[in-house]
Amino acid sequence: DAGITQSPRHKVTETGTPVTLRCHQTENHRYMYWYRQDPGHGLRLIHYSYGVKDTDKGEVSDGYSVSRSKTEDFLLTLESATSSQTSVYFCAISNSGGKRYEQYFGPGTRLTVT
Amino acid sequence: QQQVKQSPQSLIVQKGGISIINCAYENTAFDYFPWYQQFPGKGPALLIAIRPDVSEKKEGRFTISFNKSAKQFSLHIMDSQPGDSATYFCAASMSNNNDMRFGAGTRLTVKP
Numbered sequence: 001d002a003g004i005t006q007s008p009r010h011k012v013t014e015t016g017t018p019v020t021l022r023c024h025q026t027e028n029h030r031y032m033y034w035y036r037q038d039p040g041h042g043l044r045l046i047h048y049s050y051g052v053k054d055t056d057k058g059e060v061s062d063g064y065s066v067s068r069s070k071t072e073d074f075l076l077t078l079e080s081a082t083s084s085q086t087s088v089y090f091c092a093i094s095n096s097g098g099k100r101y102e103q104y105f106g107p108g109t110r111l112t113v114t
Numbered sequence: 115q116q117q118v119k120q121s122p123q124s125l126i127v128q129k130g131g132i133s134i135i136n137c138a139y140e141n142t143a144f145d146y147f148p149w150y151q152q153f154p155g156k157g158p159a160l161l162i163a164i165r166p167d168v169s170e171k172k173e174g175r176f177t178i179s180f181n182k183s184a185k186q187f188s189l190h191i192m193d194s195q196p197g198d199s200a201t202y203f204c205a206a207s208m209s210n211n212n213d214m215r216f217g218a219g220t221r222l223t224v225k226p
Contacts, residue, residue, distance in 0.1 A: 004157075031212060042120070042203055042216035043158065050212065058213055090157050101146045101207055103214065105157030 003027045004106035006091050012112045019078040021109050023091030025071075031100060032074040033058075033092040034066060036085075037108075043090065049074055081113045117141055118206050120217025127224050133191040135220045137204035140185065144206035144215075149178065149189050152201045152219075161202075162189075194224045 003026040013019050023032060031050055035043040035058075045058030047066040055066050063085060065077045078085055091106040120137045127133045139147075148163035164171045164178040164187065171178045177190040191198055201221050207214040 033212070040218050042118075042205075042218045044216070045213055048212045056212070059215075092157075100212075101148070101163070101214075102160055103148075104160065105150075107157050108155075 004091060004093055004104065006089075006106040006109050008109060009107065010110045012114060013081050014114055015082060016080050019081050019111065021076045021089055021091075021111070023074045023076070023106060025074075025091075025093050027093060027095075027104075028071060029093040030071075030096040031094040031103075032068065033094075033103065034064070034074065034076045035090045035092060035105075036060065036087040037090060038087050046076065046089075078111075081111075083113050085111065086113045087111060117215045118204060118217045120204050120220060122220060123218070124221045125223070127194045127222065129194065129196060129224055129226050131194050131224075133189075133194045133198070133222055133224070135189045135202055135204070135222070136186065137188065137206075137217050138184075138186045139206050139215075141206070141208070142185070143208045145209055146207045147178070147180065147187050148205050148207075148214075149176075150203040150205065150216075152203065158203060191222075194222075196224045196226050198222060199224050 005024045007022045033048040034046040044060045049055045049068040067075045089109045092103040094103045149161045150158035151161045152158040175192045180187045204217040
């Protein structure tokens with residue numbers, strides 16, 4: 001999985017609690033992304049980062065926030081988890097220049113909100 | 115509204131046969147079209163990609179065919195093998211942003 005780790009790999013949490021997922025890369029790639037994967041929807045971009053402290057919203061950003069204080073770490077926070085946020089979350093990375101479009105994915109985090 | 119539509123949802127092919135998965139897109143600003151392969155419990159893995167300045171790209175048994183005027187592209191897997199059984203996603207992105215749009219996925223089963 002291209003030097004990408006995600007933690008935790010599985011989490012069950014209750015509605016209304018905050019949750020933070022972590023993505024860690026060892027590739028020193030500039031771009032990092034958070035996606036959610038749901039049946040019938042493929043993967044949908046939540047937020048992405050184009051450098052330390054530089055982030056932007058994706059297609060489904062409501063209810064999520066991100067932070068990137070170091071090149072290697074990208075955190076996704078669900079401020080107050082809801083059942084609709086039950087999903088599999090994938091982190092991805094890509095390099096700069098001509099390789100920017102080649103995204104490499106981590107192993108995923110399965111999140112269940114009860 | 116899904117900007118990339120993928121079909122079929124599922125596909126069963128005999129070993130040695132040809133698997134064909136189709137995608138259609140709406141936004142003509144898209145200029146990069148990758149295909150990803152995903153095995154159960156794993157993250158998607160980049161398989162092959164094409165840009166709209168070529169009509170076909172081949173890597174081993176995998177070929178992308180691209181029809182710019184029809185806004186369609188397809189993945190062909192020649193001599194399909196049981197090890198190719200996975201879910202395949204098409205996607206599209208554009209040069210001026212990082213928002214890659216994915217199709218809903220096709221679950222391919224190759225029977226021995």
